[in-house]
Amino acid sequence: MPREALISGGGYEREDEAFFDSLRPRRLSEVIGQRKVVERLRICLRAAVSRREPFPHLLLDGPPGIGKTTLATVIPNELNVDLQMTSGAALTSPKDIIPYLTNASEFSVLFIDEVHRLPRAVEEFLYPAMEDFRIDFVIGEGIGARTINMPLKPFTVIAATTRSGMVSGPLRDRFLVHEHLDYYSVEELAEIVRVNARRLQCPLDEEAAVEIARRSRGTPRIANARLRWVRDYATARADGRVTAALAAEALEMLEVDAEGLDARDRQYLETLIRVYGGGPAGLEALAATLNVSADTLADDVEPYLLRCGYIIRTPRGRVATPQAYNHLGLEPATGKPARTRSRQKKLL
Numbered sequence: 001m002p003r004e005a006l007i008s009g010g011g012y013e014r015e016d017e018a019f020f021d022s023l024r025p026r027r028l029s030e031v032i033g034q035r036k037v038v039e040r041l042r043i044c045l046r047a048a049v050s051r052r053e054p055f056p057h058l059l060l061d062g063p064p065g066i067g068k069t070t071l072a073t074v075i076p077n078e079l080n081v082d083l084q085m086t087s088g089a090a091l092t093s094p095k096d097i098i099p100y101l102t103n104a105s106e107f108s109v110l111f112i113d114e115v116h117r118l119p120r121a122v123e124e125f126l127y128p129a130m131e132d133f134r135i136d137f138v139i140g141e142g143i144g145a146r147t148i149n150m151p152l153k154p155f156t157v158i159a160a161t162t163r164s165g166m167v168s169g170p171l172r173d174r175f176l177v178h179e180h181l182d183y184y185s186v187e188e189l190a191e192i193v194r195v196n197a198r199r200l201q202c203p204l205d206e207e208a209a210v211e212i213a214r215r216s217r218g219t220p221r222i223a224n225a226r227l228r229w230v231r232d233y234a235t236a237r238a239d240g241r242v243t244a245a246l247a248a249e250a251l252e253m254l255e256v257d258a259e260g261l262d263a264r265d266r267q268y269l270e271t272l273i274r275v276y277g278g279g280p281a282g283l284e285a286l287a288a289t290l291n292v293s294a295d296t297l298a299d300d301v302e303p304y305l306l307r308c309g310y311i312i313r314t315p316r317g318r319v320a321t322p323q324a325y326n327h328l329g330l331e332p333a334t335g336k337p338a339r340t341r342s343r344q345k346k347l348l
């Protein structure tokens with residue numbers, strides 16, 4: 001998925017890999033939130049180490065920027081083993097994955113991002129590698145063809161996906177552990193903002209951490225990007241200290257509203273209401289009207305709007321809820337501006 005699609009609404013359109021990498025937790029103890037997932041992974045880690053076995057194959061799913069890659073990198077750190085990283089989109093045929101499998105050292109981790117994009121032929125090639133630590137391939141053609149059976153070192157596949165529904169049943173079954181990462185609470189995100197402000201040596205008031213957290217769509221990557229913007233704003237417009245009022249002002253300039261929705265989220269809701277009369281509207285139709293890809297809407301925009309109850313999915317398409325009208329200051333019956341509420345006041 002295009003990274004620039006993840007952080008919209010002005011400011012930093014492109015993810016700055018070095019910046020985000022510097023804030024990525026390295027150890028399980030540094031991972032904030034996702035308590036139940038972390039506890040279960042800790043048990044798997046202890047069991048694998050004490051039995052001298054590979055960590056079980058793990059499938060992580062959840063919306064973008066929620067910590068899937070983070071957890072996938074923390075596990076080999078905890079085990080003190082090698083990590084290889086690839087992506088479903090990069091593995092177009094079985095020969096693309098062979099080097100990763102033959103290079104895998106004992107108990108090492110192979111991280112496959114966007115696993116839902118793995119072609120079927122690669123998936124099927126992976127099954128014996130995951131189940132029995134061996135690969136079978138055919139050399140030669142016709143009557144001279146031979147099947148070579150090659151043993152592999154015991155290793156672990158950690159896969160991540162934003163679309164668990166698109167992972168095939170047989171592939172999903174090969175993962176012994178399946179964890180879903182959900183949106184973070186404001187308190188958890190505020191803790192992430194606090195810790196990262198300290199790392200960035202940015203003086204930040206307690207309420208400012210909460211203000212940024214509240215406006216970060218439950219997502220650590222967005223919280224980090226918004227912290228970065230607020231920090232620059234504080235340096236440029238004030239003395240560098242981030243107060244709650246300054247954080248709100250900086251994020252308003254980014255067109256991030258009090259609920260954390262950005263310009264693109266509001267545009268989605270406005271299109272659904274004004275162009276499609278509140279719905280039902282199909283994903284493809286909305287994507288065409290908004291001039292963005294259907295994938296971006298399905299991965300990035302809709303999950304949070306669904307989660308907050310601004311839209312619902314029906315068999316006939318997406319429908320705006322009264323909460324969406326209310327958020328935009330529109331009258332549910334007419335889709336016209338509500339008389340009682342100033343839209344600007346409600347939003348910011």
Ligand SMILES: Nc1ncnc2c1ncn2[C@@H]1O[C@H](COP(=O)(O)OP(=O)(O)OP(=O)(O)O)[C@@H](O)[C@H]1O
Binds near residue numbers: 062063067160220
């Ligand atoms: N639990 C966490 N605690 C602290 N920081 C976190 C946590 N999860 C994620 N982050 C921060 O958010 C950033 C984005 O997380 P990450 O890259 O792991 O997301 P992802 O789920 O892999 O996203 P994508 O689907 O786009 O690949 C990380 O660089 C890290 O700084």
Ligand SMILES: [Mg+2]
Binds near residue numbers: 069070113
């Ligand atoms: Mg990732």
